[in-house]
Amino acid sequence: MLIRAETKGETSMSNIQAGQDESGSAYRWVILLVTWAAFLLSFIDRLAWGNVAVSVGASLGMSIAALGVFVTAFYVGYVPPTPSAGSSPIGLAAG
Numbered sequence: 699m700l701i702r703a704e705t706k707g708e709t710s711m712s713n714i715q716a717g718q719d720e721s722g723s724a725y726r727w728v729i730l731l732v733t734w735a736a737f738l739l740s741f742i743d744r745l746a747w748g749n750v751a752v753s754v755g756a757s758l759g760m761s762i763a764a765l766g767v768f769v770t771a772f773y774v775g776y777v778p779p780t781p782s783a784g785s786s787p788i789g790l791a792a793g
Contacts, residue, residue: 747769751765751769752765
C-alpha cells in the first residue's frame, strides 16, 4: 500500500505495508470467524457432555467405561495445545 505523507510542506512517498491488500483483510476475518466457531463448538461440547453422557451412552449401548475412554480421547486431543494458547504457567511467567 502506497501512502503519501506530508511533512513541513514536503511530500514524501513511503511504502508502508499495512498487512495485506483488501482481499487479504477479508480473508483474515473469515479465518477469525472459523476459528471462533471452532472454539465455541469445543466449549459447548465440553460444557454439555457431562450432562448428556449417560443418556447418550445408554442410547448408543455404551458402558460407562467406554464413555470414559471417549472422554479421555477427547481430552488427549484438547489438552496438549493448551500451553501454546498462553494458559501455561511457564508462558505466563515468561511474559
